[in-house]
Amino acid sequence: MADKEIMRGLKDVYIDTSEASFVDGQVGKLLYRGYNIHDLAEKSTFEEVIHLLLYAGLPRKDQLAELDATLRANREIPDEVVQVLRLVKDSHPMDALRTGVSALAAFDPEVDDNSPEATVRKGLRLTAQGPTVVAAHHRIRNGNEPVGPNADLNHAGNFLYMLSGAVPDEETQRLMDVDFILHAEHSSNASSFGARVTASTLSDLHSAIVTGIGVLKGPWHGGAAEAVMKMAQDIGQPENAEEYARKLLDSGGRIMGFGHRVYKAEDPRARHLRTRSQELGEKMGEPHWFQILRYMEEKVMVPYRSKGIYVNVDFFAGSIYHLLGIPEDLFIPIFALGRIPGWTLQCIEQYENNILMRPLLDYTGAMDLEYVPIEQRG
Ligand code: ACO
Numbered sequence: 001m002a003d004k005e006i007m008r009g010l011k012d013v014y015i016d017t018s019e020a021s022f023v024d025g026q027v028g029k030l031l032y033r034g035y036n037i038h039d040l041a042e043k044s045t046f047e048e049v050i051h052l053l054l055y056a057g058l059p060r061k062d063q064l065a066e067l068d069a070t071l072r073a074n075r076e077i078p079d080e081v082v083q084v085l086r087l088v089k090d091s092h093p094m095d096a097l098r099t100g101v102s103a104l105a106a107f108d109p110e111v112d113d114n115s116p117e118a119t120v121r122k123g124l125r126l127t128a129q130g131p132t133v134v135a136a137h138h139r140i141r142n143g144n145e146p147v148g149p150n151a152d153l154n155h156a157g158n159f160l161y162m163l164s165g166a167v168p169d170e171e172t173q174r175l176m177d178v179d180f181i182l183h184a185e186h187s188s189n190a191s192s193f194g195a196r197v198t199a200s201t202l203s204d205l206h207s208a209i210v211t212g213i214g215v216l217k218g219p220w221h222g223g224a225a226e227a228v229m230k231m232a233q234d235i236g237q238p239e240n241a242e243e244y245a246r247k248l249l250d251s252g253g254r255i256m257g258f259g260h261r262v263y264k265a266e267d268p269r270a271r272h273l274r275t276r277s278q279e280l281g282e283k284m285g286e287p288h289w290f291q292i293l294r295y296m297e298e299k300v301m302v303p304y305r306s307k308g309i310y311v312n313v314d315f316f317a318g319s320i321y322h323l324l325g326i327p328e329d330l331f332i333p334i335f336a337l338g339r340i341p342g343w344t345l346q347c348i349e350q351y352e353n354n355i356l357m358r359p360l361l362d363y364t365g366a367m368d369l370e371y372v373p374i375e376q377r378g
Pocket of ligand 1 (some may be wrong): 219224253254256258260261307309
């Protein structure tokens with residue numbers, strides 16, 4: 001065999017073409033199907049972005065109304081799935097979401113239909129049902145009964161309503177809406193790649209999304225927002241940030257919420273969360289969380305910019321959730337809820353032009369060893 005080139009971590013390897021999103025990591029640019037993330041974060045809604053991703057274009061008013069009605073009509077989850085969530089009430093909410101999506105497969109009439117039309121329908125159902133799973137598990141683990149969906153609220157508002165039982169104000173709904181927009185799609189990131197690997201065996205969408213959730217959970221991917229908030233709480237006050245970071249970095253640790261495989265400039269999604277974290281902190285009389293994060297960004301991590309290490313989407317997200325009263329272990333499930341349309345689109349692309357994902361490993365172990373019967377082993 002010719003010389004083997006080992007592409008560890010598939011770094012800089014293109015696995016296929018895609019029309020889902022464009023990422024230019026050198027300048028920090030992100031487009032969903034051609035539309036700049038800044039325009040979408042400032043002017044659009046999550047419902048519109050779902051349409052953009054799954055139907056390849058921004059909707060007309062009637063199309064948006066239809067999609068919105070579909071989402072609102074599909075928010076309920078079967079009682080059996082709620083029973084499963086009761087059984088796993090003590091698990092991490094991300095594990096509960098993974099289990100919940102897996103259980104939903106048993107009740108989806110189109111589970112094994114991988115046609116583009118059925119995959120869109122299933123993706124919309126899972127997008128609508130996901131928040132109900134997360135909210136029901138959260139309430140059950142706190143000793144409360146689940147709150148059913150509120151058809152008067154949009155996707156983001158209804159999720160917050162099902163978590164707390166109270167209708168959130170417009171501003172809070174919009175914060176969650178923007179957060180979902182920013183997390184909706186991001187090319188071949190690890191969890192979308194994982195979902196594509198599952199789809200590439202012609203397995204079903206529910207299985208692919210279960211894979212995506214499992215991959216997203218890790219602290220080097222979606223788990224960073226939770227870790228950032230824990231870090232901010234450990235630091236306590238901005239003046240402690242320098243010493244905390246020094247100790248961590250000197251011992252070979254990493255500052256969570258910094259660095260990205262593709263972005264070597266600022267992650268364009270971070271801008272929107274930075275502004276909102278500052279505004280919300282000031283409004284709620286808790287500016288110190290933003291000050292701690294900003295100190296870390298502006299003072300401690302400046303030398304790392306020459307290595308292409310800047311804040312990523314997870315750095316400011318946690319402080320917003322925290323200020324909204326959302327516990328840290330819900331941060332990753334919220335990321336996952338935003339990403340369901342993106343995972344769905346990646347699977348549709350994979351099914352449409354499928355090739356089995358099956359890379360090689362260069363074996364470096366022993367060869368041709370003699371098998372010794374167990375009685376004769378020393
Ligand atoms: N803090 C300090 N140093 C860092 C950080 C960080 N957050 N991230 C990378 N580095 C350093 C590494 O130690 C390494 O240094 P070295 O060359 O001296 O060994 C160098 O930068 C390159 O790091 P790699 O791990 O090779 O880069 P990779 O592209 O594989 O890593 C990753 C990307 C995993 C995201 C990394 O930056 C990281 O661990 N960040 C912290 C976790 C995090 O925030 N994850 C969320 C990413 S965004 C998302 O998934 C939604």
